[in-house]
Amino acid sequence: MLNYKGYSASYQYEAEDNLFLGQVLGIDHQIVFEGQTEEEAKESFRHSVDNYLGYCKKNNIVPQYPKLEKVSIKLPKFCFEKANQKAKQLGESVDQFFLDAIQKVL
Numbered sequence: 055m056l057n058y059k060g061y062s063a064s065y066q067y068e069a070e071d072n073l074f075l076g077q078v079l080g081i082d083h084q085i086v087f088e089g090q091t092e093e094e095a096k097e098s099f100r101h102s103v104d105n106y107l108g109y110c111k112k113n114n115i116v117p118q119y120p121k122l123e124k125v126s127i128k129l130p131k132f133c134f135e136k137a138n139q140k141a142k143q144l145g146e147s148v149d150q151f152f153l154d155a156i157q158k159v160l
Contacts, residue, residue, distance in 0.1 A: 055157040057150065058100050059107070060119050062157070063087070065095050078103065080120030 056063045056076070065076025065087070074095035078085035087102040089095030110117040129137075134148075141151035 055160075056096060056099050057154060057157075058103050061085075061103050062120060063099050065099070067092075078106075081118040083118055 056065065061078050062080060063076050063078045063085075065074050067073075068075050072090065074089050074092055076087050076095055076099060078087075078099075083106065085102050085106050087095060087098035089098045107117055109115070137151055138148045141148045144151065146154075
C-alpha cells in the first residue's frame with residue numbers, strides 16, 4: 055500500500071507485462087501508474103497524484119479525496135506519545151502514522 059498527499063494506492067507485479075501496475079483507491083477518478091521496478095512504480099504513483107492535482111487546479115476542478123471514516127480509540131498515554139514522536143521523525147501527522155501502521159497489517 056502506498057500513501058501520498060492523502061491518496062492511497064495498491065500495486066502489484068504483472069509478470070506477463072514485466073511491470074508493476076497500480077491504481078489510486080477510494081476516488082471515482084481513475085489514477086493509474088506503472089514502473090519497471092518497484093521504486094519506479096512508487097515514484098510514478100507520486101508523479102500521477104501530482105499531475106492529477108495540477109490538472110484539477112489548472113482547470114478549476116475540486117480534486118476528489120478518498121472518503122475517510124472517523125475512528126476514536128483509547129491508548130495509554132505513553133503509546134500515543136511514542137507514536138506522535140515517531141510520526142514527527144517521519145515528517146507526517148500522527149493520523150497518517152496510524153493509517154500507515156494499520157494498512158501494513160491488513
